[in-house]
Amino acid sequence: MVTARQLPGGDDTIVALATAAGRGAIAVIRLSGARAIDIARALGASALQPRHATRVALQHPNGDPLDDAVITWYAAPRSYTGDDVVEISTHGGHVVPALVLAACVAAGARPATPGEFTRRAVLNGRMDLVQAEAVADLIDARTTAMHRQALSQLDGGLSRRLLALRDDVIHLEALIAYDIDFPEEDDGPIAPARIKNAAESLRDALRALMHTAPQAAVLRDGVLVVIAGPPNAGKSSLFNALLGESRALVTPIAGTTRDAIEAVLDRAPLPLRFVDTAGLRDTADEIERLGIEVSTRYLAQAQVVLACGASAGDIAATCEAIATRTSGTVIPVHTKADLDASGADGPGLQVSAETGQGLRALLYAIDRAAVANAVGLPTSDDVMVTRERHRAGLAAAHDELCEFLLAWESGALPAPVAAVHLYAARESLSDLIGIVDTEDVLDRVFREFCIGK
Ligand SMILES: Nc1nc2c(c(=O)[nH]1)N(C=O)[C@@H](CNc1ccc(C(=O)N[C@@H](CCC(=O)O)C(=O)O)cc1)CN2
Numbered sequence: 001m002v003t004a005r006q007l008p009g010g011d012d013t014i015v016a017l018a019t020a021a022g023r024g025a026i027a028v029i030r031l032s033g034a035r036a037i038d039i040a041r042a043l044g045a046s047a048l049q050p051r052h053a054t055r056v057a058l059q060h061p062n063g064d065p066l067d068d069a070v071i072t073w074y075a076a077p078r079s080y081t082g083d084d085v086v087e088i089s090t091h092g093g094h095v096v097p098a099l100v101l102a103a104c105v106a107a108g109a110r111p112a113t114p115g116e117f118t119r120r121a122v123l124n125g126r127m128d129l130v131q132a133e134a135v136a137d138l139i140d141a142r143t144t145a146m147h148r149q150a151l152s153q154l155d156g157g158l159s160r161r162l163l164a165l166r167d168d169v170i171h172l173e174a175l176i177a178y179d180i181d182f183p184e185e186d187d188g189p190i191a192p193a194r195i196k197n198a199a200e201s202l203r204d205a206l207r208a209l210m211h212t213a214p215q216a217a218v219l220r221d222g223v224l225v226v227i228a229g230p231p232n233a234g235k236s237s238l239f240n241a242l243l244g245e246s247r248a249l250v251t252p253i254a255g256t257t258r259d260a261i262e263a264v265l266d267r268a269p270l271p272l273r274f275v276d277t278a279g280l281r282d283t284a285d286e287i288e289r290l291g292i293e294v295s296t297r298y299l300a301q302a303q304v305v306l307a308c309g310a311s312a313g314d315i316a317a318t319c320e321a322i323a324t325r326t327s328g329t330v331i332p333v334h335t336k337a338d339l340d341a342s343g344a345d346g347p348g349l350q351v352s353a354e355t356g357q358g359l360r361a362l363l364y365a366i367d368r369a370a371v372a373n374a375v376g377l378p379t380s381d382d383v384m385v386t387r388e389r390h391r392a393g394l395a396a397a398h399d400e401l402c403e404f405l406l407a408w409e410s411g412a413l414p415a416p417v418a419a420v421h422l423y424a425a426r427e428s429l430s431d432l433i434g435i436v437d438t439e440d441v442l443d444r445v446f447r448e449f450c451i452g453k
């Protein structure tokens with residue numbers, strides 16, 4: 001294990017705003033490192049005690065008054081990072097936190113890089129890499145299901161599972177080593193079948209965990225529900241009504257700009273990701289055509305499609321138009337039901353965005369379709385892999401196990417050569433957990449963190 005000290009800048013005392021920037025009641029500025037206490041002292045904190053909140057008249061090292069603040073000191077190693085940590089709670093807003101940050105730098109601290117506090121926690125052995133990612137997942141969670149999963153990972157749920165799998169690899173390596181040492185003992189204590197069985201069940205366990213990735217994606221992003229139909233069918237109104245109907249948390253997806261409007265409804269048993277698409281029809285208009293191409297792409301991925309139309313004819317036309325473009329469950333929806341009572345006997349759920357009629361029934365129908373389409377029903381309490389890094393690491397270990405089994409069963413390779421695959425599998429799992437700390441793995445993980453975390 002490398003320690004923070006062996007890294008460039010690892011001895012520095014780092015500082016960052018730990019709370020979101022902008023107007024707020026309180027802001028927290030966090031210092032971590034050997035000089036944290038000295039720096040706090042330079043800002044006017046004279047009598048700090050570990051794990052006590054102390055009120056301090058903060059001032060710049062040059063004597064300028066800064067704020068009436070509260071300071072907490074977490075003495076190393078009993079802190080988030082494992083270093084001495086000092087937290088300065090100031091009044092929030094735009095000016096005070098910036099001035100206090102600048103004063104910390106003037107007193108000798110260095111502004112932290114993204115994720116550097118958590119990186120130190122990993123380097124100081126306070127948490128492993130998977131737990132560090134869980135910290136980021138917890139902050140980024142947009143659904144309560146993802147929140148539960150991140151919390152369980154932070155508590156070491158996934159790490160323990162990965163460590164157990166790695167132990168199984170080591171166990172298998174030991175069996176092989178025994179076999180290599182005593183090859184002539186034909187009916188020695190280790191039958192070749194025992195090695196084969198152990199390798200197969202390990203391969204299966206790796207594959208099972210790897211295959212939880214799509215389930216976790218559903219918990220993270222929601223089940224994709226596409227609203228399709230001809231122009232003016234009332235799709236956007238339905239989208240808004242569905243999202244407004246439930247009082248659950250609604251969060252627009254930030255980040256990548258998409259050519260369709262989407263929002264996640266945080267709903268049990270599964271979060272739903274609604275997409276409002278451009279109307280489906282053949283068109284010469286270039287811009288509209290592009291929009292329709294986007295709809296087609298979403299349709300191809302959709303788990304549930306609401307086939308909308310304000311008349312029986314429109315519903316039928318929509319169903320026909322999407323039939324070859326989606327493999328999701330299609331729910332016919334008769335929109336604007338308040339305008340046309342004659343639809344009651346026709347196809348589709350009667351729904352009105354205007355009056356709210358049928359919305360609840362539609363949501364339940366979507367829930368049922370979502371559950372039916374989910375890749376096994378994930379529950380947020382299962383151990384799952386939530387990141388591509390996890391999936392790729394498990395896939396690499398899994399493939400090595402397959403290679404090992406091939407070599408072992410064919411008997412073509414000598415055992416020591418076959419064992420190389422087990423070594424590679426173990427390395428993949430070690431990388432995943434962060435047992436061997438390769439700098440580039442750390443760089444990749446922490447690049448995505450926000451500053452102050
Ligand atoms: N004020 C504050 N709140 C926070 C954090 C923080 O750093 N500061 N956290 C961070 O982002 C999270 C909590 N995580 C933490 C993890 C470990 C320790 C800590 O001091 N651990 C010591 C002592 C354990 C104990 O006495 O229970 C240790 O593990 O030895 C503190 C916070 C969320 N809330």
Ligand SMILES: Nc1nc2c(ncn2[C@@H]2O[C@H](COP(=O)(O)OP(=O)(O)OP(=O)(O)O)[C@@H](O)[C@H]2O)c(=O)[nH]1
Nearest residue numbers: 230231232233234235236237279336339352353354
């Ligand atoms: N009476 C009534 N009018 C509705 C209802 N839903 C939508 N409308 C009206 O129908 C018109 C079209 O609604 P939109 O929601 O914009 O339809 P759209 O399918 O998204 O249209 P495009 O974006 O062109 O594809 C608007 O004037 C809405 O006010 C409804 O449930 N009842």
